[in-house]
Amino acid sequence: MKMSREQKIYTKEFKIEAVRRAEASGKPIVEIARELGVSESTIHNWRKQFPQHSEQAFAGSGHQTPEAEELRRLKRELEVVKQERGIVKKALHIFSRHER
Template sequence: MTKRKKYSKEFKLDAISLVVDQGYTKAEAARSMDINANMLGRWIKEEEQDNDQAFRGNGKMTPEQEEIRKLKAQIKQLEMEKKILKEATVFFAKETK
């Protein structure tokens, strides 16, 4: 199975610029950037709909996404601590026998 390619925000904006600013067709721009024309069309649509939040990536999460990420990390930490405490309880129970 092939790995999915990841494109930087700058790459996406450059590809969009070819179509929007320089007058290339989607097919021409996609061919020159070695990407799929449908994907380029999706990037253009995404940029038009939500200019500030388009192509956020992991570096620019919304406040809700950031909170979810922190809570998931906290849950993972608490589950690990719980496991350690259970193992310690079993260990000390064996020691007292």
């Protein structure tokens, strides 16, 4: 029987504090990770995310940056357009056969 690992969820404030500690304390990342009870790679990932997204970093589950939300909206819109185009192509094919 395989046991699943439950993924821990950390608040935005916790992540920001971890990044600040990593950058300001002068301690090795390994030590900070141990103190906070997270993996070293997790802190490295948070450090990468924070400068790239600043205030919008660590938005949390279901919350996306405005750019990611726009991309998601455009992908949905593209899918609708592709479906509509497929319907028009089928209709043209059907009507062109009936005219012959």
